[in-house]
Ligand SMILES: *[C@@H]1O[C@H](CO)[C@@H](O)[C@H](O)[C@H]1NC(C)=O
Ligand SMILES: *[C@@H]1O[C@H](CO)[C@@H](O)[C@H](O)[C@H]1NC(C)=O
Ligand SMILES: *[C@@H]1O[C@H](CO)[C@@H](O)[C@H](O)[C@H]1NC(C)=O
Ligand SMILES: *[C@@H]1O[C@H](CO)[C@@H](O)[C@H](O)[C@H]1NC(C)=O
Ligand SMILES: *[C@@H]1O[C@H](CO)[C@@H](O)[C@H](O)[C@H]1NC(C)=O
C-alpha cells in the first residue's frame with residue numbers, strides 16, 4: 110500500500126512539476142452492507158498510479174473537452190481529479206463509455222450549462238421513456254467518488270420554467286450509465302436535476318452509497334417534475350444504500366429488466382416511493398423485475414411508498430400499442446423494515462395502472478404476473494389524506510397475482526388507532542392486515 114502511494118506521488122510530481130500533488134483525498138471504503146445481491150462483485154483496486162487534475166473552467170468556457178482529455182490520459186490506472194473549491198461547467202456532451210480501471214475523484218462542483226437550446230440535438234438519446242443524457246459512463250472498474258464534498262448541479266429550475274409552456278422541452282438526466290460494470294458511485298451531492306437524477310442502464314455490479322440528492326425549488330409556478338432519484342433499466346446486481354433523498358418523484362424506480370437489486374438504508378422525503386414500474390405498458394413486450402430487496406427505509410411526507418405499478422391487458426380488438434398488454438413478471442420483491450412519517454399510503458399495488466375503470470381492468474386482466482411479493486415489519490404513522498385507509502392492493506385477476514404477503518404491519522392513521530387496506534382480486538395471499546374489498 111505505502112509503496113504504491115509513494116510511487117504515485119513520484120509520478121504525479123513529475124507530471125505536474127509546477128504543483129506536486131501527493132494529497133488526493135482518501136479513497137472511499139466500498140462495501141454492500143448489510144445485504145448484497147447473490148454474487149455481487151466490487152470493483153478491483155484501488156491502486157491508481159497516476160493523477161490527472163482538471164483545472165477550473167473560466168467563465169463561459171466548456172469543461173467537457175478537458176475532462177475527456179483527462180479521462181483518456183488517466184484511463185487504465187489513474188484518477189481524474191476535480192479538487193475541492195474548483196468549479197466546472199460542462200457545455201457539450203461527454204461520452205465516457207470507454208473507461209477501464211479509472212476513478213473520478215470529484216471534490217469540486219460540476220454544473221451543466223443551463224442553455225436548453227444549446228443542448229438541443231447534442232445529448233445522448235434513447236427511445237426508452239425519451240431518456241436523454243448530458244454525459245454517460247461505461248466500462249469497468251470505475252469509481253466515481255466525492256467524499257461528501259463533491260457536487261453535481263443540474264441547474265434544474267431553468268428546465269422546469271421552460272416545461273410550463275413546453276411539455277416536450279429537452280430535459281436531460283443528471284447522470285447516466287450505459288454498460289458500466291463492477292463500479293461505484295459514492296459520496297456525492299447531486300442537486301436540481303432537470304429530470305431523473307440517475308439512470309442506471311445496461312449495468313451490473315454497481316455500488317451506490319452515501320449520496321445526497323435534493324431538489325430546491327425556487328419558482329412556485331414552475332415546480333420540479335420527474336426528479337426520480339435512481340431509475341434502473343436492463344441492469345442487475347445493483348446496490349443503492351445509505352443515502353438521503355429530498356425530491357418530488359420516485360425515490361428509486363425499477364424499470365424493465367431490473368434484477369438482483371438491493372436498496373437499503375435510504376431516507377426519502379417528499380417522494381412517490383420506491384417503485385416497481387410502471388411495467389407492461391407496451392403490448393407484447395416482456396418486462397421483468399425480479400429479486401429485489403428493499404431493506405430499512407425511512408420515508409417522510411411521500412405519496413406512495415412501497416409501490417408496484419403494472420398496466421392491465423388490452424381488449425383484443427384494440428390497436429393501441431402503449432396502453433398496456435405487456436408480458437413478463439414482477440417476482441420475488443421484498444420490502445422489509447419500512448418506517449413511515451406522514452405518507453399517504455403504506456403499500457400500493459396496482460395491476461390496473463391507468464385503467465379507465467375497475468370493470469375494464471377486470472375484463473382484460475394483465476398478462477404481466479405479480480408473484481412472491483412480501484411486506485415485512487412496517488412501522489409509523491401516515492398522513493390524513495386517505496385516513497383511515499392505509500393503502501391499496503388492487504390486482505386485475507387472482508390468476509395473475511399470487512403469493513402476496515404482509516406481516517407485522519404496525520402502521521396507523523394520524524392520531525393512532527386501526528386502519529384498513531383496500532384489496533381486490535388477490536390470488537393465494539398471506540395477509541396479516543385488515544383487507545377490505547373495493548367499495549366495502
Ligand atoms: C417562474 O416560472 C414561470 C413559468 O415558466 C416564468 O414565467 C417565470 O419567469 C419564472 N420566474 C422566475 C423568477 O424565474
Ligand atoms: C443498452 O444496450 C443495448 C444493446 O446493446 C443498446 O441498444 C441500448 O442503446 C443500450 N442502452 C440503453 C439505455 O438501452
Ligand atoms: C438502517 O439505516 C440507517 C441509516 O442508514 C442505519 O443507521 C441503521 O443502522 C440501519 N438499520 C439496520 C437494521 O440495518
Ligand atoms: C427484457 O428481458 C426479456 C427477456 O429476456 C426480453 O424479451 C426483453 O426484450 C427485455 N426488455 C428490454 C427492455 O431489454
Ligand atoms: C429473492 O431476491 C433476493 C434479493 O436479490 C435474493 O437474495 C433471494 O435469493 C431471492 N430469492 C429467491 C427464492 O430467488
Ligand SMILES: *[C@@H]1O[C@H](CO)[C@@H](O)[C@H](O)[C@H]1NC(C)=O
Pocket residue numbers: 465466468469
Ligand atoms: C368503463 O370504461 C369503459 C371504457 O371507457 C366504458 O365503456 C364503461 O362504460 C365504463 N364502465 C363503468 C362501470 O364505468
Ligand SMILES: *[C@@H]1O[C@H](CO)[C@@H](O)[C@H](O)[C@H]1NC(C)=O
Pocket residue numbers: 446486517
Ligand atoms: C421484525 O419484527 C419481528 C416481530 O416484531 C421481530 O421479531 C424481527 O426481529 C423484526 N425483523 C427485523 C429485521 O427487524
